[in-house]
Amino acid sequence: MKFDTIIIGGGLAGLVSGISLQKAGQDVAIISTGQNALHFFSGSFESVEEPPQRMADLFSEAGIRLQYRPGVRLMPLGTFRPATLSLDDINLFPTPRFAKKAMIVNFTGYHDFFTDFLAEGLEKQGIPCRVQLLQLPELDVIRQSPSEMRSVQIARTMDRIWEKVVQEIRVRLDDEDTVILPQVFGLQDLSVPGRIRQGIPAQIVFVGTLPPSVPGIRTQMLLKRRYEILGGTYLMGDEALKAHIHDGVVHSIVTRNLDSHYLEADNFILATGGFFSKGLKSNPFRIYEPVFGLDVTFAEDRNTWYSPDFSADQPYMDYGVKTDASLHALQDGKPLKNLYVIGSILGGTHPEFGTAAGLAVRSAFAAVDQILS
Amino acid sequence: MKLQEYTISKHNFEECMKCTVCTAYCPVLQVNPMYPGPKQAGPDGERLRLKDPYFFNYALKYCMNCKRCEVACPSDVNVADLIQAARIRYDRSKPKLRDRILASTDFMGTLARPFAPVVNGVTRLGVTKSVMDATLKIDHRRSFPKYSSRSFESWLRRHAKEQAAFPEQVAYFHGCYVNYNNPGLGRDLVKVLNALGVGVQLLEKEKCCGIALITNGMSDKATRHATHNIDAIRKAVTDRGLTVVTTSSSCTLTIREEYPNLLGVDNADVRDSVLMATRYIFERLEKGATLRFRTDYHKKIAYHTPCHMERMGWGVFSEKLMRMIPGVEFIQLDSACCGIAGTYGFKKENYEASQAIGAPLFEQIRAVNPDIVACDCETCKWQIEMSTGYTVENPISILADAIES
Numbered sequence A: 001m002k003f004d005t006i007i008i009g010g011g012l013a014g015l016v017s018g019i020s021l022q023k024a025g026q027d028v029a030i031i032s033t034g035q036n037a038l039h040f041f042s043g044s045f046e047s048v049e050e051p052p053q054r055m056a057d058l059f060s061e062a063g064i065r066l067q068y069r070p071g072v073r074l075m076p077l078g079t080f081r082p083a084t085l086s087l088d089d090i091n092l093f094p095t096p097r098f099a100k101k102a103m104i105v106n107f108t109g110y111h112d113f114f115t116d117f118l119a120e121g122l123e124k125q126g127i128p129c130r131v132q133l134l135q136l137p138e139l140d141v142i143r144q145s146p147s148e149m150r151s152v153q154i155a156r157t158m159d160r161i162w163e164k165v166v167q168e169i170r171v172r173l174d175d176e177d178t179v180i181l182p183q184v185f186g187l188q189d190l191s192v193p194g195r196i197r198q199g200i201p202a203q204i205v206f207v208g209t210l211p212p213s214v215p216g217i218r219t220q221m222l223l224k225r226r227y228e229i230l231g232g233t234y235l236m237g238d239e240a241l242k243a244h245i246h247d248g249v250v251h252s253i254v255t256r257n258l259d260s261h262y263l264e265a266d267n268f269i270l271a272t273g274g275f276f277s278k279g280l281k282s283n284p285f286r287i288y289e290p291v292f293g294l295d296v297t298f299a300e301d302r303n304t305w306y307s308p309d310f311s312a313d314q315p316y317m318d319y320g321v322k323t324d325a326s327l328h329a330l331q332d333g334k335p336l337k338n339l340y341v342i343g344s345i346l347g348g349t350h351p352e353f354g355t356a357a358g359l360a361v362r363s364a365f366a367a368v369d370q371i372l373s
Numbered sequence B: 001m002k003l004q005e006y007t008i009s010k011h012n013f014e015e016c017m018k019c020t021v022c023t024a025y026c027p028v029l030q031v032n033p034m035y036p037g038p039k040q041a042g043p044d045g046e047r048l049r050l051k052d053p054y055f056f057n058y059a060l061k062y063c064m065n066c067k068r069c070e071v072a073c074p075s076d077v078n079v080a081d082l083i084q085a086a087r088i089r090y091d092r093s094k095p096k097l098r099d100r101i102l103a104s105t106d107f108m109g110t111l112a113r114p115f116a117p118v119v120n121g122v123t124r125l126g127v128t129k130s131v132m133d134a135t136l137k138i139d140h141r142r143s144f145p146k147y148s149s150r151s152f153e154s155w156l157r158r159h160a161k162e163q164a165a166f167p168e169q170v171a172y173f174h175g176c177y178v179n180y181n182n183p184g185l186g187r188d189l190v191k192v193l194n195a196l197g198v199g200v201q202l203l204e205k206e207k208c209c210g211i212a213l214i215t216n217g218m219s220d221k222a223t224r225h226a227t228h229n230i231d232a233i234r235k236a237v238t239d240r241g242l243t244v245v246t247t248s249s250s251c252t253l254t255i256r257e258e259y260p261n262l263l264g265v266d267n268a269d270v271r272d273s274v275l276m277a278t279r280y281i282f283e284r285l286e287k288g289a290t291l292r293f294r295t296d297y298h299k300k301i302a303y304h305t306p307c308h309m310e311r312m313g314w315g316v317f318s319e320k321l322m323r324m325i326p327g328v329e330f331i332q333l334d335s336a337c338c339g340i341a342g343t344y345g346f347k348k349e350n351y352e353a354s355q356a357i358g359a360p361l362f363e364q365i366r367a368v369n370p371d372i373v374a375c376d377c378e379t380c381k382w383q384i385e386m387s388t389g390y391t392v393e394n395p396i397s398i399l400a401d402a403i404e405s
């Protein structure tokens, strides 16, 4: 089967490039082994420097509204992290002192939201707060299986009963100017976070939970739907195994599900993510890229790959596939003419594209521009 | 060192990194709190079961074996296989009469066919339905597949000579559904393949692929079917040099994947020769064969990729074939389970869950309002037709209708 462009990896980077190419009239296929890092996405994009109109347009055409407000976001454990751009239901504050007094709300039986850590973090900023547990009978069904009382399960119920949550919070609200809630709203019904904001006379802050991430899954769902509406082919659950390369040009790839049926294209994009998504793999001896065997940056001495201090920056997070300045993959030091590398498989060593989700989006646009030029 | 580099665990269960992604995609977990979910039932539970079979949880029977967890898993854990393998290994409960009846699709077919008009009439009667509901716990709200009075096998046997005259040949694993309920689909396949210059033969003798036997706790019988079928397929592939084509995604997945992975029936020498007809046809067209399409064919087609098709990753062939037809407006429906999962939705205890699982899909179909829903699975067809009133056709039947005869 032949396409104009084949994208390996269907996460944020793969979807953004797929949508852009498909919209420009190309016939695109995305192949993705499984789901991706968006399922752990907080809803905020780190380090996107300028207001990225192009990104906002692409997202809004998919039904996702973004806000640009460089500042900090509140992390699940009560710390703060710089961020510039986020989904419109995630708050970005100019400073960590974003409230006078806060009420942190959780649901009985839900263990993936850390109210105590949050309270401690806020108190460090001089923000007094109290924790309120809501006991909602509508969640009894989910509570029957305590290990499966997860964000997504709760969010499905919340799409129906959010009004009740609003009422319960209004009753309890005292002199707090801020209410903090877990991100379990608006999985299918996108209007829910906004309606909760309207219904409660206080600043509403949604804070991340343990995975899966509700705003992340929603983002993934909407981007994928947009891509398919534009006519893109998405091969979910298939894995690129190896490629046929001649004279520095990739001709086709072999996948697990299609075995002897090779997939051909004029251009290829590698967006297989970092270690977490297995775009990069490691063994006791080396770090490698499994599909094409591309050049990867990493230190010779394995002992320097990681820091024993769990919370320190880990050197291996910087490792990634080597490319030339226009994102062509390098193999044995030579660029492959029609293979572009984007997203977190690049590692953290590309400051010109930002880091994290910002890197995914901006490198995707850069590759798309080359392919279309 | 070698060990660390090459560890492989059964069904890849040690690859699980506890990311919880699968739990967001399990259709059963969304509607049935009694079900522990793919992560608990699969890799987490496996650790405990390996320690002591005592930890086997009978709630694993709620798994529909739809494989959506496997498609979603970023770590390539064969979650559904782990769950079904655990049921085969540890479940000591005897299947109920109801489950035996539901699982015996070929036996039921042989029995019902000669009396097709009667059986069809009877299974549609309210009174029969309430008796079945009360005695067998087969839900009375279900509509039943109709039985055809002439089997596909007997039809094709009568046309064997004309078929043998084509320059190229394939063997067709038609499955119980085509044989007893919808021989029209088999005839549609013959029409399309003939238009490509390919004649169709039967396997020496095929048995039900056994998928319903596996999910209903009759793996011994399923293994006998598997051994028999692989023998028959082997004869076609090695002795007659034929490709074996199929029109049901679930039969295909069972023959290619479940036989070796769950039943331990080796198919390595013939696995690559068993293909969905859509893939076979697409590949022939790619190699230069042509189909002449009608010019007056105009349809809005919404394609539902069945769960097992999604797991095999071959929906793209059906999609590309339908997009090839001039006059088709093609819409890909969102990836979702219709809720029937073979015999699962027929059981009284699963009816509500089954309909709740399918609800978003039914809603989308109504919103799209297509002329036809396309789908490569017969049980999805029953479920979607019953629940939405829209006509569901196999992509092969759509092709057959769209080409010039």
Ligand SMILES: Cc1cc2nc3c(=O)[nH]c(=O)nc-3n(C[C@H](O)[C@H](O)[C@H](O)COP(=O)(O)OP(=O)(O)OC[C@H]3O[C@@H](n4cnc5c(N)ncnc54)[C@H](O)[C@@H]3O)c2cc1C
Pocket (backbone or CB within 6 Å): A008, A009, A010, A011, A012, A013, A014, A031, A032, A033, A034, A035, A036, A037, A038, A040, A041, A042, A043, A044, A045, A046, A238, A239, A240, A241, A271, A272, A273, A274, A276, A277, A278, A279, A291, A342, A343, A344, A345, A355, A356, A357, A358, A360, B074
């Ligand atoms: C747990 C976690 C949380 C994060 N949270 C944030 C956040 O809150 N904010 C932020 O800015 N950034 C965050 N990031 C950074 C994240 O890396 C980026 O945000 C971005 O989502 C990465 O997108 P990607 O498309 O490059 O890769 P991924 O999303 O990882 O997608 C790669 C895809 O490729 C598939 N794949 C891999 N190998 C193959 C193959 N051989 N064949 C086919 N498919 C293959 C994988 O299954 C996966 O679906 C987080 C990362 C992780 C791991």
Ligand code: SF4
Pocket (backbone or CB within 6 Å): B025, B026, B027, B028, B029, B037, B038, B041, B062, B063, B064, B065, B066, B067, B068, B069, B070, B079, B080, B083
């Ligand atoms: S096979 Fe389907 S029903 Fe069973 S655990 Fe996986 S997703 Fe759930």
Ligand code: SF4
Pocket (backbone or CB within 6 Å): B015, B016, B017, B018, B019, B020, B021, B022, B023, B038, B039, B042, B043, B072, B073, B074, B075, B076, B077, B079
């Ligand atoms: S998706 Fe895969 S890796 Fe993640 S918890 Fe489920 S089985 Fe484990």
